[in-house]
Amino acid sequence: MITQIKGLHHVTSMAAHAQQNSDFFTKKLGLRRVKKTVNFDDPEVYHLYYGDEFGTPGSVMTYFPFPNMAQGFPGAGEVGDTYFAVPKGSLEFWKDRLVAHNVSGLSVSEVFGEKRLRFDGPDRDSFSLIEVDNDNRTGWKHGDVSSSEAIQGFRGASLRLKDAAATGELLRFMGYEQVDSQGDHTRFAINGGNGADIIDIEALPEATRARPGAGSVHHIAFAVENRAAQLEVRKALLDTGYQVTPVIDRDYFWAIYFRTPGGVLFEVATNEPGFDRDEDAAHLGEGLKLPTRYEPHRAQIEQLLEPITD
Ligand code: ZN
Numbered sequence: 001m002i003t004q005i006k007g008l009h010h011v012t013s014m015a016a017h018a019q020q021n022s023d024f025f026t027k028k029l030g031l032r033r034v035k036k037t038v039n040f041d042d043p044e045v046y047h048l049y050y051g052d053e054f055g056t057p058g059s060v061m062t063y064f065p066f067p068n069m070a071q072g073f074p075g076a077g078e079v080g081d082t083y084f085a086v087p088k089g090s091l092e093f094w095k096d097r098l099v100a101h102n103v104s105g106l107s108v109s110e111v112f113g114e115k116r117l118r119f120d121g122p123d124r125d126s127f128s129l130i131e132v133d134n135d136n137r138t139g140w141k142h143g144d145v146s147s148s149e150a151i152q153g154f155r156g157a158s159l160r161l162k163d164a165a166a167t168g169e170l171l172r173f174m175g176y177e178q179v180d181s182q183g184d185h186t187r188f189a190i191n192g193g194n195g196a197d198i199i200d201i202e203a204l205p206e207a208t209r210a211r212p213g214a215g216s217v218h219h220i221a222f223a224v225e226n227r228a229a230q231l232e233v234r235k236a237l238l239d240t241g242y243q244v245t246p247v248i249d250r251d252y253f254w255a256i257y258f259r260t261p262g263g264v265l266f267e268v269a270t271n272e273p274g275f276d277r278d279e280d281a282a283h284l285g286e287g288l289k290l291p292t293r294y295e296p297h298r299a300q301i302e303q304l305l306e307p308i309t310d
Contacts, residue, residue: 002236005175007193008154009223009253009269010049010060011082014072015123016214018046018065022308024122025050025061028101029084030145033285034275036308039064040250043294044304052153053140055252055275055284057223058196059153064218067306071123072213076162076204077263079217081118082125083155085132085195086139090149091117094129097145112180112187112200123215130155137195156198157220158185159264160210164203166261171199173240174222194223209263219257221267227254233268251291252277 015021025031034055039045045066051059061082074080086094091108098106098119105120116128132155139150161167164186168178176188176199188199210216224230230247234256237244244258253269260266278289288305290298 001173001175002233003175004224004229004233005190005193005268006223006225006271007058007190008156008196009057009221009267009271010051010062011079011154011157011220012062012064012218012267013082013121013125014069014212014214014216014218015063015065016067016069016071017122018048018067018306019308020122021063021065022048022310026310028098028103030140030142030150031059031061032140032142034060035252035279035289036285036287037251037289037291038294038301038305040291043290043297043301046305046308048308049252049275049285051275052137052151054281056137056153056194057253057269057271058194059137059151061154066214069123069214072216073211074126074160074216075210076160076207078160078210078212079220079264080126080158080160080202081128081200082157082217083116083128083130083198085135085137085152085155086129086150087135087148087152088131088133091115091129091131093149111185112182121215123213125215125217135195152195154196156189156196156200157217158200158202159262160202160204160207161262161264162203162205162207163262164201167264168201170260171201173236196223219265219267221255221269224268224270226272227270230254230256230268230270251289 031050035049049062115131137152139152141147179189180187242258
C-alpha cells in the first residue's frame with residue numbers, strides 16, 4: 001500500500017461552451033477562475049480551472065470546452081458525481097441560490113449520513129454540494145457568497161463501475177479504506193488527506209458503458225505533495241502491473257496518468273508548483289496563459305479561441 005496520496009487534486013471534465021462554463025462556475029457557484037490556458041495536447045481548446053482563491057489542490061474543477069460538443073451519455077466506466085464540500089447549515093442558501101440562477105436537476109437527500117444537494121452542471125454534469133462537519137478549509141469569500149457558505153473544495157467523487165471489486169482493490173492500494181456501504185454504493189476514504197477525501201463506488205453490473213461528451217468527466221486527479229512522492233507512486237503502480245505514463249509537465253503541476261480496471265482515467269498530480277507560478281495571486285485566471293512551446297503561436301491561438309469576458 002502506498003501512503004503518498006492526499007486526496008483529490010483536480011477533476012477535469014468536458015464542456016460545449018467556454019463562456020457558459022466560466023459563468024456557471026464563477027457566477028453561480030462562486031468559485032474563482034484560477035487559470036485560463038489551453039489544452040496542452042490540443043491548443044485550439046481552452047483549459048479552464050476553477051477553485052478556491054489560490055486553486056488549492058483538492059478544490060480545482062477544470063474543463064476542456066470543445067465548441068458545440070454533443071452531450072455525453074452516462075453509464076459505467078466513468079466518474080459519476082463530483083462532490084463539493086460546503087459549511088454546515090449552508091444548503092438552504094445554496095438551494096435558493098441555484099433556483100434563482102435557473103440551475104436544473106436539484107434534489108436534496110441524505111447519503112452516508114450527510115445532507116447533499118444534487119444539481120446539474122452546465123452540460124448536465126452531475127454535481128452535489130455536501131454539508132461537511134469539521135472541514136477547516138476556507139472557501140473564497142467573493143461577491144454575494146460569504147465564507148459561511150462558500151464552497152470549501154471537493155468532498156470527493158463517485159465512480160460508476162460494472163465491477164466494483166477491482167477498483168476497490170486499487171483504491172486500497174492507493175491508501176483508501178472502505179468506511180461504509182449503502183445499497184450499491186461503497187464509500188472509501190483516505191486518512192490524513194486534504195479534505196477531498198472521499199471516493200464512492202457505485203456498482204452497476206448491468207449498465208452499458210458511458211459515452212463521453214460534454215458534461216462527462218475526462219479524468220480525476222489525486223494529489224501528492226511533490227515530485228519525489230509522485231515518482232514513488234509511479235514506481236509502485238508500475239510494480240503492481242499498471243501502465244503509467246512518464247511524468248508530464250503541466251506547468252502548474254506534474255502529472256502521471258493510468259487507466260483503472262473499470263475504465264476510468266486516473267491522474268496523480270503534484271501540489272507543486274501551483275497556479276501562481278506565472279501570475280500574481282491577485283490576478284489569477286485573468287490573462288490567457290500558454291505553455292512556453294505555444295507562446296510563439298499566441299496570435300494564431302487567440303484567434304481560434306472564443307473570447308471569454310470576465
Ligand atoms: Zn488532469
